[in-house]
Amino acid sequence: MAVRDKKLPKSKIPELITLLKTKYGDTTTALAHENAFELLVATILSAQCTDKRVNMATPALFARYPTPQTLAAAKPDELEELIGSINFFRTKAKNLIAMARALVAEHGGKVPHTVDALLTLPGVARKTANVVLGTAFGVASGIVVDTHVVRLAQLLGLSAESEPPRIERDLMELIPQSEWILFGHMLIHHGREICVARRPRCEECVLNQLCPSAFIGQGRAKEPSLPSRSVRPRQHRARR
16 A cells, blocks of 8 residues: 555544654754744755754854845855855855845844745745744744655655645644644654654654554565655855
């Protein structure tokens, strides 16, 4: 049976949340930040890049551009130099400057508190908006859906969809709104630590008696049948 054909009964959702909380109840985003502006920048940078890599680049970035006003005035080549280790750094540098200019011109240099306003900013998609609103402001606007959440939502039988917007819709129908913020973070950490893509550690998983895809006793879990996706090549920084 394909992963997408399995479904976790809705009656099991409270148990699922409780089990995740036993291990990840106090978790939050792994992106290092001190305020909403820094979180917005870091989340934009994290697209198709690991949080670890982003956290290596942001200390120098935030020291050089600590406010929307300073980032809005940044020179593209100087910004690119600071984030050159991050995937698609040229595009992201362009988006960061445009985003900062929009914050200054349209929001008084403040990060807005609504999904609609955040989505008007360059480089911001729904995932980024949900991260910023949930983590920085405690606003449950939706559920963060990254690659880990896409995979785990299918494995756990929470969604048969493959596109993040549709998966988020399914999750929002199943998960109480009071749990939206934490739930996304818990799935992300679980996907990194236990239910890893290439070698799921089902025998160590707190969800192994609940998960319809768990495969215990064979040394490893069955590999999920996920949709293939094309991967764009990373931009390489030109030698100076």
